[in-house]
Amino acid sequence: MATAVVARPVARPQARARDEEVLVWPDLVFVEFIAALLFTITLFILSVVINAPLLDQANADVTPNPSKAPWYLLNLQELLLHMNAAMAGIIVPTVWLIILGAFPYFDRDTDGQGAWFGTEGAVRLTVVSGIVGFVGTWALILWDSGKVAFFLNDWFGLSGGDTMRFLENVRSMQSQLPWPEWASKITYLPFNLKLLDGTGSGGPTTFQHLDFPGWLVEQGIPTALLVGLPSLMIYTLWRMGWVVNRRDALLALFSGFVASYGVLTLCGTAFRGQGQELVFPWELKVSEGIPGQEAGH
Amino acid sequence: MAAEPTAPRGGRIERARQIESRKLARRSFLRVSAFAGLSLFVGSMTAGFLGFFNRLKPVGFGGVVTVAASRVPAPGAEPVRISEAKAWVVNLSGPEGDVLGVGGTGGIMALYWKCPHLGCSVPWNPGFNGAAVNFPGVVGWFRCPCHGSTYSRAGIRVFGPAPRPMDTMAITVNGDGSISVNTGAITSGGTDNPLRAVSYNG
Ligand code: FES
Numbered sequence: 001m002a003t004a005v006v007a008r009p010v011a012r013p014q015a016r017a018r019d020e021e022v023l024v025w026p027d028l029v030f031v032e033f034i035a036a037l038l039f040t041i042t043l044f045i046l047s048v049v050i051n052a053p054l055l056d057q058a059n060a061d062v063t064p065n066p067s068k069a070p071w072y073l074l075n076l077q078e079l080l081l082h083m084n085a086a087m088a089g090i091i092v093p094t095v096w097l098i099i100l101g102a103f104p105y106f107d108r109d110t111d112g113q114g115a116w117f118g119t120e121g122a123v124r125l126t127v128v129s130g131i132v133g134f135v136g137t138w139a140l141i142l143w144d145s146g147k148v149a150f151f152l153n154d155w156f157g158l159s160g161g162d163t164m165r166f167l168e169n170v171r172s173m174q175s176q177l178p179w180p181e182w183a184s185k186i187t188y189l190p191f192n193l194k195l196l197d198g199t200g201s202g203g204p205t206t207f208q209h210l211d212f213p214g215w216l217v218e219q220g221i222p223t224a225l226l227v228g229l230p231s232l233m234i235y236t237l238w239r240m241g242w243v244v245n246r247r248d249a250l251l252a253l254f255s256g257f258v259a260s261y262g263v264l265t266l267c268g269t270a271f272r273g274q275g276q277e278l279v280f281p282w283e284l285k286v287s288e289g290i291p292g293q294e295a296g297h
Numbered sequence: 298m299a300a301e302p303t304a305p306r307g308g309r310i311e312r313a314r315q316i317e318s319r320k321l322a323r324r325s326f327l328r329v330s331a332f333a334g335l336s337l338f339v340g341s342m343t344a345g346f347l348g349f350f351n352r353l354k355p356v357g358f359g360g361v362v363t364v365a366a367s368r369v370p371a372p373g374a375e376p377v378r379i380s381e382a383k384a385w386v387v388n389l390s391g392p393e394g395d396v397l398g399v400g401g402t403g404g405i406m407a408l409y410w411k412c413p414h415l416g417c418s419v420p421w422n423p424g425f426n427g428a429a430v431n432f433p434g435v436v437g438w439f440r441c442p443c444h445g446s447t448y449s450r451a452g453i454r455v456f457g458p459a460p461r462p463m464d465t466m467a468i469t470v471n472g473d474g475s476i477s478v479n480t481g482a483i484t485s486g487g488t489d490n491p492l493r494a495v496s497y498n499g
Contacts, residue, residue: 060418061380061418063417063418063420063442064442065420065442066442066443067417067442067443077443077444080415080443080444080458081444081445081457081458082458083458084458084460085414085415085458088458145445146429146430146431146456149431150428150429150431165431168431169431169456171455171456171457171458172431172455172456175397175454175455214460218458218460272445274422274440274442275422275425275440275441275442275445275447276441276442276443276444276445276457277429277440277445289418289420289442
């Protein structure tokens with residue numbers, strides 16, 4: 001590692017000049033105080049304006065439709081519509097948090113640290129990857145909810161017929177392709193695993209066979225897209241010469257993430273109606289789910 | 298300290314003894330309450346454990362639920378919600394609900410209303426048009442309120458994140474046209490769901 005030290009001599013931090021410093025009191029604390037006041041007032045006004053009643057005691061017989069998590073979790077609920085539950089709920093958030101935590105270890109450069117848009121192409125990178133994240137996430141949501149095929153058919157009379165039907169959303173690749181019988185039970189454990197077996201309630205009973213079409217639509221394709229599309233974007237930006245160092249790459253990745261996170265939250269909050277159907281916010285109605293009074297009754 | 302008033306000699310001893318006896322009382326109180334708490338804890342754990350050995354037949358959900366003939370839907374009619382069985386009873390007319398074409402010939406079936414995805418109660422949506430999930434012309438689907446998994450009348454999953462079709466419950470048709478739904482005998486849903494329907498002419 002001696003070469004590394006020679007290659008990049010560490011600069012001694014310069015002593016800061018006195019007039020660059022600000023004082024905790026009053027400079028910082030005063031700003032914090034104002035912020036606290038503003039938040040208190042905003043929350044007060046919100047609590048007057050928005051009605052948030054405590055509902056009845058939970059009743060397993062009554063399920064509101066749509067049933068939604070608190071708004072800050074609706075991004076994950078939106079992900080749950082598109083992939084395996086363990087992936088959307090646990091694996092993707094965990095892996096992403098680890099990646100976020102690893103950012104500073106990946107970008108070790110101390111130049112321009114703490115400066116907004118510190119690199120040359122930073123602003124356009126942020127804007128472009130933000131747009132890519134925004135548009136791309138919406139496009140994927142529209143595709144997986146079957147809306148793309150629906151609109152192509154409804155507006156332009158375009159239809160791929162039965163042969164193209166497997167492209168209508170991710171799930172239809174499982175149900176609309178002529179998978180051979182064996183593909184949905186590929187044995188991969190050489191021994192007979194009897195763990196919790198024979199209960200007939202799913203779960204571990206299917207553990208030793210791989211349902212390939214199911215795996216493909218629930219795990220395979222989502223993983224490929226989650227890893228592949230951001231990588232593709234960064235690779236393209238690199239070939240275009242916009243991304244020149246690691247910080248640029250992370251900037252693009254993070255801006256894309258923020259945009260798609262926002263889209264997921266927004267979509268889950270305002271665009272998901274009964275049965276998690278994609279609707280416009282003004283069409284969104286919640287049915288209390290009281291038996292006999294559900295949708296259409 | 299020097300200014301502290303001095304009580305008569307006998308009174309001080311008496312007071313000290315009283316204090317001492319109070320201390321003992323407090324100590325035994327603590328001991329009794331500690332052991333009482335402990336035995337309460339152990340007792341409730343034991344009672345909970347013994348509860349597992351309750352061999353009484355469950356009634357309602359978990360046991361056999363009888364659905365009177367008047368509640369059983371006619372062939373092709375809307376599915377009927379049977380709360381006590383946590384199930385939808387469907388009467389399929391012909392190949393209805395067999396959207397993937399496995400050769401269903403109709404009959405009656407009980408679908409466990411718990412979504413095989415993450416367990417929300419799945420409602421019947423009579424007005425939902427299958428065009429939105431690429432089955433144009435088929436109106437009326439089960440559609441989960443939580444993540445939108447969509448199931449045909451026979452519980453066949455055609456859309457959404459659920460890993461399999463809706464689970465089914467064993468059904469027997471009784472002589473008087475009522476049906477018995479065995480809510481303890483739940484079978485994982487499969488593409489063969491429509492073939493599990495039991496013929497019914499009540
Ligand atoms: S619980 Fe029904 S779709 Fe997720």
